[in-house]
Amino acid sequence: MDRFDCVSPLDFRYYIPNDRLRALLDDYVTEAARVRSEARVEAAATRVLARMGICSEEVADEVERAAELVTPQEVAEEEARIHHNIRALVNSMKSHVSDAAKPYIHFTLTSFDVVDTATAWRFKNAALKGVLPALEELERVLIDLARREADTLQIGRTHGQHAVPITFGFAIAEYVSRLGGRIEAIRQTAENLRGKISGAVGAYNASSLMIEDPEKFEREILAELGLEPSPISTQVVEAEFVTDFIHALISCFGVLANLADDMRHLQRTEINEVAEEFQAEQVGSSTMPHKRNPWNFENVKSMWKEFMPRMITVYQDQISEHQRDLSNSASQRWLPEIIVGLTASVTRLTRIMGRLVTDTERMRENLAMTEGMVGAEPAYILLAAHGHPNAHEAIRRLTLQAQEENRPLGEVLQRSEELAQYWEQLTPRQREIVLDPSQYTGIAAEKTRKICDMWEERLGL
Amino acid sequence: MDRFDCVSPLDFRYYIPNDRLRALLDDYVTEAARVRSEARVEAAATRVLARMGICSEEVADEVERAAELVTPQEVAEEEARIHHNIRALVNSMKSHVSDAAKPYIHFTLTSFDVVDTATAWRFKNAALKGVLPALEELERVLIDLARREADTLQIGRTHGQHAVPITFGFAIAEYVSRLGGRIEAIRQTAENLRGKISGAVGAYNASSLMIEDPEKFEREILAELGLEPSPISTQVVEAEFVTDFIHALISCFGVLANLADDMRHLQRTEINEVAEEFQAEQVGSSTMPHKRNPWNFENVKSMWKEFMPRMITVYQDQISEHQRDLSNSASQRWLPEIIVGLTASVTRLTRIMGRLVTDTERMRENLAMTEGMVGAEPAYILLAAHGHPNAHEAIRRLTLQAQEENRPLGEVLQRSEELAQYWEQLTPRQREIVLDPSQYTGIAAEKTRKICDMWEERLGL
């Protein structure tokens, strides 16, 4: 087969041809990775059997080698014959060991001891070694950008309308902080993923037949894999460990989508404050040669639209009848796609944000469009602060007058006889802000640096 | 690569290794199919140019050959260079034609003229040649089963509780009808998928430069592909044609999931009225050799849980800013997965339902568990019909008495002095039903046959 036979855009387009992504995730998200991780669980179990004196260390060594030797291809062929994927793995592994070792593969285990534990191992490591390093790189890029633009004036926008000024670095610092929070959430929920070695219905029925302390048996196998057990389990681990982990991923995706939306709107022709860097040979449109589209940001938004709704699948999979039904089996096979989709968007954003072209001149020009009107807020607040009983209404009327007379609001206010008594009470700094509202950025620059400092420290960047 | 490098369960597990599915869908759902279908749109456009005298028929022939020659691999390589997939296709096709023909490839077209039209062509044909034939086969199996079991007594269950009797065929006929309705919905929405050849913002800006009647140009290209145009378009077709089509697929999936749920519950150990056929070599559980799990039905339910939430993506993709933003581009690349997921479940159910093992003896035994109590409904209705002012309450009390005395309800009623005046008014047939409520199946058998007849005729099966 070649990748064009595939149906999934990850396989033919976003993942398989992307070496960077594959380097981060290949050991955890592919079908081959699944088989290898399940073999690894089997090997860990036999290792603990040896430690407990139930089999020899030689047997455990043999099984460990078998876990390395077994291939996805041979497991798939065996499964085609017997229609059971874990029994197929076990049979395949057995074919790589001596008869003496055969009984100690999958000994007292049930399929989902292996499946759920392997899944926890894969997701945890995909997070720690793939998703989080990628996110920390993006966080680094955003922190650098925020610092660089900490003092770059930009109009703040609410409802798409000019509100009052901020700095561009401050706008980015919001994402530094939200992304920082998600990095912590992903780390916390990934490290909390759990395995189980408690048998077919979770009561250690099988293992307690042969082993004095079956909970210790479970703990030790999981410890081999860097995991802890579910407090209690049925045939499967308590669902909420995975639920929380996927929520952390999906909610992180939402932060990326918001950032992407902001950037593509700032790239609108009429606003034009930032731009994706274009390569010399790149074609913007098949028919409009002048176009410079924010297609990478659009891609991130689009990926979010694809993956966000899959949380519904995860919530549905919390429900499994009695000691479990299998109706979450196929659906859970799709979870690695969420990991891949998110990481693909993270690396894309890292690339684009790292080379973001910002036009600080244009930011100033845009701000100037409504600079006069922007002064309405400080003016009203200062009037109120100096005792005007109805300052908001007074200034609202003044803005209408300024519009009619086509003069800056500050000037109209300065000359207002009616409001002179208040004007005279203002400090020089306060008057300055009303007359030049581009200075009205509060503590935007200072806060930007604080937020960058804080997250660098919290994340150890 | 081999399929174990894939991330998507379709690519490594449910689709690519499944020859039956690939035979139905390969021409419409893979990445290769996308490229070929887009080349086909380009060829159709040049053909119409020739018909309008703008280029020669020889040019159109050349382009048609190029559309057959161009490979996904070369398009992908060109895209890696210029970062634009349709321009890459155009460049690749141009490399297969003479200089004279080059200008007439993609002439006056914009990328999404090609993308949206090719998508409509692929989805329509995937439905007509893949999904619908598969569904009609399932419908055939269900009709045959319903007819076969039209008279097989079964207890009707509401709230999981025994209610009053039906026949098993009648229960299946419900699915014959619901599935029939979805077959019609899929056919209707598939045939209504639309293309567009109206340029970058939908106003035929480019084509009207060179062509007298650009709407005719659009109509004729689409007619070459068996399609009609969107009434109006922006850069893209009105979103709702695809929205309705995917809704038809997803709502069809819901019917399959409901059927699967019913079958797996009927297969519960305590109920045991039906069973999936098991193969001799098949392993039910890696650790419990006696298990016969309804894993195919569970798989269908699980696939529904994976695909149903994707409707949210489709609803989000209805929104595209102004003459379109690209944030529906990546997400729409996943739509073929829904087609594949549904069809995989349809063929699976066809296989399982076609060999469904029904235990009519067990159905009778289960019915007998509560047969006496089941008579409560006809008893109450007949009392009411003969003038009892509070029949429901009278019978509710009688059921408590029957439980206490451990006698059939019919017998208790027959001997009730208080109710004798009503009992005497009943016809022999009515008394028979109260005493043997297994006869209380209404018109279940007759309705089953009617429904089968009706859908055979409506669907031309």
Add this chain to the structure above:
Amino acid sequence: MDRFDCVSPLDFRYYIPNDRLRALLDDYVTEAARVRSEARVEAAATRVLARMGICSEEVADEVERAAELVTPQEVAEEEARIHHNIRALVNSMKSHVSDAAKPYIHFTLTSFDVVDTATAWRFKNAALKGVLPALEELERVLIDLARREADTLQIGRTHGQHAVPITFGFAIAEYVSRLGGRIEAIRQTAENLRGKISGAVGAYNASSLMIEDPEKFEREILAELGLEPSPISTQVVEAEFVTDFIHALISCFGVLANLADDMRHLQRTEINEVAEEFQAEQVGSSTMPHKRNPWNFENVKSMWKEFMPRMITVYQDQISEHQRDLSNSASQRWLPEIIVGLTASVTRLTRIMGRLVTDTERMRENLAMTEGMVGAEPAYILLAAHGHPNAHEAIRRLTLQAQEENRPLGEVLQRSEELAQYWEQLTPRQREIVLDPSQYTGIAAEKTRKICDMWEERLGL
């Protein structure tokens, strides 16, 4: 109670205080409407019993009066006593009739004969008398706006970037058409809503005890209510009739959300092409007196975000075990909220779009920002049409040159020696478009009028 005790924003904010909405929907969406509609079904059933000679016409008259007299309050009190809502309705209605009439209320019916039939009646009439008239009014407003602005030049935007020109009326015509399509979809699915009078498990067990042709009994009761029966039913109607209806509503909501998004982006300070009309006393911001926010458009988008995901509930409710489980009962009680939410957004948009302020001067200014570059598309197409083998690339380079030299693209092209051979071949009209690309609007104006004509005719407006 007063409305501030409510939890639902519909009850305290968007619906109950809104007289216009209540006039459209009160008879169909409130709890009181539910009770009244269910009583109406009971009355219709007794009416048909009389027609079939099972009871007298006087009894049917009595029951009809009882259906009018019975109040939600008394039904609620009875339900609090016996914990069954339909039995509570029946008991309450019985208290309003003579003993002779009592047996003929709910005679042979099961609860969901009444519930599902009443629901179909309410939803169908809510659509025909509330939702659709509201939508047709919005369609009227959009058609008028499209016609008025059919020739108003506006830059077409793709990816938020200037693409090539259209007219503002043309942009609106897209919504005329998409909304027209949804009006048809809502009408079609509403008229196709079905009832059922087939008893507890759908096999007419009870009715066939007493009535020769129970399907005729069902048909006639439903005909009294303007409904047709489900082809077959369990305890409930085939789920897909309601599923399709809600899909039609939700997908219509998507069109509104897209329109709202477009308008609020056109209202951005930097674009400023349209505006919501503001009232004299209206406050834009509690703290920024100069703000004019597109808050009505934002509200429509927000309502869509609230209601769109509820389709997931509807898809889940397709699944009901065996002859039904009750797990769709509470969830279905929320469906009227979707009807109300959509209609609230429709009437809001009608109001705002009917008074939309458009700034055609600003549209021209915005277009002028990139007018020169916009000519790139026609220039490239005309070159290609006259035989240039690589026109797209030639023009892409020319745009870079025009940017560097700060001259209009048309002028650069006109003076290009290299391209002179092509320039000479152009018709005067073609040259005109390249030099003044504001004329490059294709057939935008003509198509606008066509679309308005078509939908006026199709919808009988």
Add this chain to the structure above:
Amino acid sequence: MDRFDCVSPLDFRYYIPNDRLRALLDDYVTEAARVRSEARVEAAATRVLARMGICSEEVADEVERAAELVTPQEVAEEEARIHHNIRALVNSMKSHVSDAAKPYIHFTLTSFDVVDTATAWRFKNAALKGVLPALEELERVLIDLARREADTLQIGRTHGQHAVPITFGFAIAEYVSRLGGRIEAIRQTAENLRGKISGAVGAYNASSLMIEDPEKFEREILAELGLEPSPISTQVVEAEFVTDFIHALISCFGVLANLADDMRHLQRTEINEVAEEFQAEQVGSSTMPHKRNPWNFENVKSMWKEFMPRMITVYQDQISEHQRDLSNSASQRWLPEIIVGLTASVTRLTRIMGRLVTDTERMRENLAMTEGMVGAEPAYILLAAHGHPNAHEAIRRLTLQAQEENRPLGEVLQRSEELAQYWEQLTPRQREIVLDPSQYTGIAAEKTRKICDMWEERLGL
């Protein structure tokens, strides 16, 4: 108005008529509660102004009284006039204070300082004082039930099939643990809800005009309300604090839904191991007087289906353009419904589970149905443990033989010559389990008690 005018099932059915729920939640979830909480934020802000010497303590006292006096009705009337809800609140509060105090209401604040802070206060307190106490009561009931039934034999079920035995208490302990985890998640995310007092775009533009340390001003106002600030904010708090909180609620709902599903399936006529307690006067079905439906469990499942999809709204609301757009305003007004819906289901389950009727005799009978076959698992494991190279297959064949001969598996094994060498090696306890597999419950009872102990301690119950 009366409640039957309402559209929302909460308002007319599940919340308003439910005094128990209202006692838990009324101060936090109604529209009146919203207004009161926002007035409370205004009062807190003025209090801190006084502490900072910007106004007098008398002014702060006046404002505090105004916050108590202001009614939702007068705010609604003012909003109808000026179309801005927070400005309406401010105006209404001002009408309750002296002119001297007027300027210090809403001083330097923006609307969403108030809205977001009040929301955090309401949600946090709704959780701590309503949702969590209700959940802890349910947890208490489940722990008691688990302990009571810790030794009650029950067959474990996977895929709806008999697997191997557990105890009923063990099955409940799974829910004790999962619910315990969700209680912790809700507490943690509720306590982490954040407020903000940072002005219109989050840069403290207004407050820094008048106040030396505007972050201190923010911290102190929030401290008055028991809250901490968002690390950084735009016009609104970082979205993810609410996102995480709602995820905790929704994922808790999933645990309830799973429990409800298990209980209603155990109540199936053929299984019949548990039952909802029925009241003497209660009607099970309007037409089948004998029915005892698990309608409360069905209701919980149905509520989950209604509320779970609303997470999609919350994920969409993570995205707000630039310093925010208002498109999350209406949608966020629905969030209290999720709190109410969950708590309603919690109290319902508490009531039903607290009076759950368990039929331990029936549990034993059901277990006996397949008791022999259940021994297959221990038999295969013990054979393997004693060196059988292919134990799984050997036992699979033995189960077929046992079925054919209609003898217990244990007996067939005991007499097998082929397997005698293994049988002899078994310990007496091991043989006992194979011959009487009802003893094959692993450490179910012990684990049940451990889990109950652990959660009692972790939750301080």
